[in-house]
Amino acid sequence: MTDTRPPTTPPTTPPASTAPAAIQAPFSILFVDDDEMSRNHFARAVGNDYRVHLAQNPDEAMALLRELGPDIAVLVTDFRMPGRDGGHLLREVGDAYPQIVRILVTAYADKDMLLQTFNTGDLFRILEKPLRVESVREVLRQAVARYAERETRQQRLLAMDETLAFLAHELNTPLAAISLFARSVENDVAQEYDPQRQREIGLAATSMLNNAQYCLTLISSFWATVHKSGGPQSATGSAVREVKATRLVATLLDSYPFAGAQREWVDVEARGDFVVHAMPNCVALVLSSLMSNALRALEGCRSPSLRVEVVCEPEPEIRLHDNGPGIAPEVKARLLLDPVTTHAGRGGHGMGMIFCNRIMQSFGGGLRIESTLGEGTTVTMRFPGLRGRVQGGAREEASDGHAA
Template identity: 60%
Template sequence: MRTDLRQPRLTVLYVDDEEMACKYFARAAGAEYEVLLAQGADQAIEMLRNDSGRTAVLVTDFRMPGRNGADLLRQVAAEYPQIVRILVTAYADKDMLLQTVNSGEVFRILEKPLGLQAVRDVLALARERHRERQSRHQRLTAIDETLAFLAHELNTPLAAIANFARGVESRSSAEYDPQRQAEIGQAAAVMHSNAQYCLAVISSFLQSVRGNGERPLTSENDRDITAGSLIMALLDSYPFTGPQRNWVEVELHGDFIVHTLPNCVSLVLSSLLNNGLRALTDVPKPSLRFRVVAQPDPVICISDNGPGIPPDVMERLLVDPVTTHAAAGGNGLGMIFCNRVMQSFGGGIRIESIPGAGTTVTLEFPQTKNRMHSNRSGQ
């Protein structure tokens, strides 16, 4: 009995209103890929909704009747972020191309008339990108399941400790002399407070991971992971809703390598992005900007034009669990976590905010792998 162990062919959806272009693409790619054909944006979306996640790569022409390719790319980026997106165009529309590339909606651009080798080369790159995304998704799923298990296992004993401490604190007043009562009550209160803090940390971290299920986590052994690549990976996979992706811009004034803990820096960036988007919910013209600066000191700045942070909250933001989003489930631990991550490898966080005019959070990185920055938590 013969068993075929080859991997199934990747599925590529090609969208073009010209029948001859569709046939040419199918011939060019059909030997290596399963090719699906659609003659418009609406038909392509209908096919994606019916294929149960089979499509790995979308290749679309730009000029089509009705909705153009850029509009299709935007919808696919929002609804099917796992699909690698490629734009085909015969028009030297520089502004359109720049806007599409800068918005993160396209992986590569192919020019018409399509060349056989160009199609194969770009699809090979897209196949590798898809495999990377699949591998990353599998790792994140494993991390998510592990965290869920740990949270479940720790939650019950911590809750029992908290309840026991509260009971000891309440009963001590009836059984001991006043001094002993005070000592036991204080110890029980500290125990209860610490248990509650641990419960809050577990809940906050688990919610962060689950709320950003496509968050980029990179291997600690990877080399030359740059600040810019971490941001672009985050924007490529963050689960934006509605028009949120259009609020975000990226400026690169040089770039630099994140030598230490890129996984944790990714988590910090994701947390800050989440905070910024939440702050912009009711802003008429929301804007959130990532700015990477390499010299003289390497930093990443995240700025929004939201309502700003009240001065009394600013004073405690990096040292106390204080939040302006308690009604939405915020517990104020996110910024403390972000600050401690940055401090762990010699960096720091600086926050500037003007009520009514927005907030800028600056992540400061050491110049070299061994250089340590001063502790800035008091700023």
């Protein structure tokens, strides 16, 4: 590898994967070449910018990938090697690890043959020997950017998958309740009713209506937000609109199918505002589910109250405070780990909070809960701050939310 820069002191970081873990670059490069000098030169040239793993042949490279596959962003391989050549390795890696960006290194004499032999659409770049340090660094920078773009797209698609599963759950719960009450009404239709039974049937019919309206509103809201944010493009990140947190809350209050006096229970307090950079339809579904849980917890309370707060300091958050009965510690500790529900009789599955937390985590946020029996519950939706992820996210306890 040719270096056109003035001589510098070689880096003290070991060139291979044994580098200290105290400060590590976020991406790893796998370099494959049967020539030991080439491997060492490559590691010295880019070892300060990336974690570098070295292999001397395709078999050794595949063994490393089986161990480190999820950590490897870019594969750089020489073409001419004893035994299986770089072309075989590229095809095998493309099949087993399609997310890895692949770069081929070859001598000028091989270039025409390679262009005819390989589908260059599967390759990110072909680099000619002798390698020049600045050229390699620029190509690696572009390759890592391509890898990060793919990972971001994949995360958005996973978030959409989680959201659709969550939407299916949210619809299934009220639909199960509708089915339960409808069957009860059907069984009683031929009977004579006393006043108490007539009242029970009336309440069942009201519940069916409320649940049906909730389903219709949820579907309508989801459809509208997806199309307003660019339709299918929103899943690829090419058209994600900027929506303020206060606007999301206001839209939810305008469209939510409140029953009876429930809307009078809700108060909003904005202490600052922030842009929700995640897909707003996903966030709106989480917010809707949390409000539904809180309103359900307030049923039967003497003076029900639900306060929704929007805060931007020290980190952007949306908080829902209710003065309901609270959550028992043993239930709270399991909510994001197991399907726990206190509403099985009304179609609850206990998966709602798990889906909510997964959706929030998919874009760097999360949920937090504080609850005291007899006093109420606060559920906090945490959003990424200026550093891209919520502070202390890895240390937070996974034990938040109302039972769904």
